[in-house]
Amino acid sequence: xxxxxxxEAIRIRQEAKRLQSELTNLIVDExxxxxxxxxxxxxxxxxxxxxxxxxxxxxxxxxxxxEELTGNGRWQELKELAPGIRWSGTWNxxxxxxxxxxxxxxxxxxxTRTKPLRIRIWRGSPIGNPRLTTELxxxx
Numbered sequence: 001x002x003x004x005x006x007x008e009a010i011r012i013r014q015e016a017k018r019l020q021s022e023l024t025n026l027i028v029d030e031x032x033x034x035x036x037x038x039x040x041x042x043x044x045x046x047x048x049x050x051x052x053x054x055x056x057x058x059x060x061x062x063x064x065x066x067e068e069l070t071g072n073g074r075w076q077e078l079k080e081l082a083p084g085i086r087w088s089g090t091w092n093x094x095x096x097x098x099x100x101x102x103x104x105x106x107x108x109x110x111x112t113r114t115k116p117l118r119i120r121i122w123r124g125s126p127i128g129n130p131r132l133t134t135e136l137x138x139x140x
Contacts, residue, residue: 024058027044027051027054028060031094033096034096034097037055058094059092060092060094061090061091061124062091062093063089063122063126064088064090064100064119064122065078065087065088065120066087066104066108066118067120068115068116069116070115075118078117088126097123097131098132100121101119101132104119105119112139113136113137113139114138115138116136117135117136118133118135119135119136120132
């Protein structure tokens with residue numbers, strides 16, 4: 001193995017600093033997408049407790065919306081399903097996007113649904129491509 005050159009050391013050190021400054025966001029983002037803390041710890045050569053601490057201390061804003069399939073085959077934001085059931089919102093969480101969707105589905109499970117619904121979840125504001133989209137068939 002060849003000895004490390006000074007210029008290579010500078011480049012590696014700069015990349016290491018960049019990684020350290022972005023590590024928290026990377027871990028949270030991968031967790032939102034469903035990657036487990038154990039897997040991240042192993043792949044990034046970190047302790048699992050360190051990854052869990054990052055996730056506990058850095059909640060993400062889950063923005064979500066429930067949409068219904070219209071007669072013309074387009075999805076539109078649901079306006080009303082049943083009294084007391086929300087169809088959009090945000091909250092800070094340390095859950096994955098799938099866990100957020102499951103929580104919303106539980107809330108929707110008591111309502112009669114005559115049309116297919118979909119749940120869309122974003123990290124932050126509901127702009128661009130959602131992190132997760134899942135569909136629910138009619139319940140009636």
